[in-house]
Amino acid sequence: MVTIGDVAQAAGVSRSTASYALSGKRTISAEVRQRVNDAVRRLGYTPNAGARALATSQTMVIGLLAQFLEDEFAPAMLQYMLGVSDTARELDYDILLVTEADGARALSRITDSRMVDGIVLLNVAQDDLRLPILRAAPQPGALIGLPGDCTGLDVFDLDFEEAGRMMIEHMYALGHRELILVSQPEHVVERGGAYVWRLQDAALQQAERREIRLHAVFGESRQPAIGQTLHALLDAHPAATGLLLNNEAAAAALPSVLHTRGLAVPHDLSVIGRYSDEFARTFSLPYSSIESAPDRLGRMAVRQLVRRIESTEQGEEPYVVRFISPELIDRGSTGAPGPAS
Template sequence: MATIGDVAAAAGVSRSTASYALSGKRSISEGARRRVLEAAEALGYTPNAGARALATSQTMVLGLLARFHADEFAPAMTQYILGVTDTARDLGYDTLLVTEPDGAGALRRITDSRMVDGVVLLNVAHDDPRLPVLRAAPQPGALVGLPGDCSGVDVFDLDFEQAGRVMVDRLHGLGHRELILVSQPEHVVERGGAYVWRLRDAALERARRLGVRLHAVYGESRRPAAERMLGALLDARPGATGLLLDNEAAAAALPSVTRARGLEGLSVVGRYSAEFAETFALPYAYVELAPDRLGEMAVRQLVRRIESAQARAEPFVVRLVPAELTSPPS
């Protein structure tokens, strides 16, 4: 029985282009579409999902395991999910989103049943219980988030250590010598959110080297608790002239707090995405979180491994996106 790869080869196009032509998920040139359809007819290819899975052992579906934790800011997670699903669609793959609390059990179920061709993990913990299952699965996996042990998977994340250093450097360069760092809630750290301590520890070390006094605290995940927390911090640290925000809820709440207190001149550096900054009209410098870019990188690498025997034999990669500082809007 002919496969999608046979059709693509006969038509002189890539597998993803052949998939687009047969599924209609994306516009392609009329000439390419016609060649694909003619090749599919000549080879007797049936673009039925069940028949395709039986013939090729491929489903053209990627598994995406994510969780919406109550103590994290949900809109930030949505940006990662869109980065994954949009790229998967562009490459001719559907996405199966799995949000079950038992992530390891859900992962074992979808990989053992061959429901997916590969898996992307979000909400990656330092000692993530899903990783042993993914390493043992026949399908390849990619992570958005840096675990303690990166073996057996491709890993993509922001360079949070560099982000912490960049944030301190920014305010030190503006002359500030006492700062407050607001991190994610403590529960995020307790369940293994390594990105929190990676940024915090790097920021504290940089501040120490520069002679800056840095107060590191855990924040809240929702308003109005975030507003109350910020107000209490500013009252408790009257000598602090700058804020570092590794907490989206605190960043979204800060403008109303500073307006109410007449602190519009407070220097702030955040860590979030450009879309987040635009959505909440945040007037601060920030380190770009790049959730869409990270999702795209993970999916493209995963699809390479799915579609190429040569790519499957390549060493696994750990790629950290450099921390880029964006100036506040003028």
Template structure:
């Protein structure tokens, strides 16, 4: 196993100088630091995490609290996890994924044991029970998801209100006057998933302003239930010409449903979803969609968290950033069909 002594010998410096060059605890000339970096790269040296934590009071680990809930579509959650872990790795941090349902207990345990330098929270509820502790924890935290009270935390999320308006406006401009909106399961709303009603309420308000009829439904997150749901919604409103999806499971099931009904988009119905570009590629979805910005949210959240970890004297003002919706046209929207 390669040691710090091996790195020092290869770089032609003392063991302590090599250690300081890696930890940054003392000023080392750029030339020496570059020699040490090259030695590390050539030898494949990995610092011992325990020793590094003792020396620097940092673990170089981010705690990612993301619960895999049965009423949410797991592949969609993975897009957010990848966004966080990829950027953390780029910045030299490992990620500790904690998926236990009792997020408060997990957060307190990891914070008290100093297993992580900071936290990223997913599955953020309107009144999230983890936030009171996070606001007082010794480690900083950041949320991907907008709670009711953003005091004392950094928050990044998609602007779901604007997303609902863009969906309705896009189809209204093409001449559609009757739409169906399929949201996440009702259980998501009951436990505080505000993004569901933020989009739905905004879509309803915009539709009312434009004189558009919109039928709103909660859909399942599992197969075959979501397929049955889609058939039921389409059967109930045969004159609807637009379908809005704030439910990844519904988007994944829709190609099969339309095939079974001998329908296609946009010939028979125009479709706009809300999911990430990676999600669309994973399920080969041909539908126009608002990008859920999972990668962008993960990148921004991790960069803000790392800045707080590494610059404790930075201004304490917290950020709340809502990413504006960006629609990606994949050819599933058009003017409504004209029936004789």
């Protein structure tokens, strides 16, 4: 392989001069710089990443920890991953993707061995076992998802409480007084998926304040189970005039459920979901929804992470916990309460 020594030799300079000419970290005469650049091009030189990492203690790689759990909706995860990956590349970082079931172990492995300069954690749980490891690691970490304890980490998430309130307020303003909220599976809650109860609790509170009857249930993450659940719910609550969905699989299943029941949106039933616009487009979901903005969250997390990586780790800037304000994308699926189903 061609090394910087070869480049130096070809350019007739020392290795250090060649290195400085390439990094621009000290002033180099235009002529020498030219000779070095020519040699680089002629020889096809690219610095060896391992050697550079060893010398600089910087790998220019970010670790991305994602878990694909049976009871979560995989296509939604992908959006976050792509947001992280795209932003990382813009900032000149590569992505080490880790999908192991044992996330804590995997995290130790890649931080201890210095494979990465920083970490982005997905599927963050309330009491996430990976957090103590991440806090103890020499690399900074950014989370997408709010854990119980944010100490020592930068955290980014959708404001699920506000999302829950917003769903209720929107329906309330239109005149709805009885609603159904379908959340993710209870397994997700048991595993510490705080976003489930953050939205649900806030929605329940707001409903109480507005004297709305809100039937809140956990739904499955798979077809056909979730479709059957939706049917059962509509059967059980014939007076409900609106449906709130914090569950991607439910949203994907709904068109066929409504079709079967001969219900039109928003005439017979108003619907608000919570998912990304990309998701809505892929499945052509015609429901107004709270944008979950996975790309924006990925971008924010990586930007902050890189800032922290590159800030000369001296005066530790305070850690941030940043919530994205939910936005309701209107797709025309809500209106005045129709005939109860």
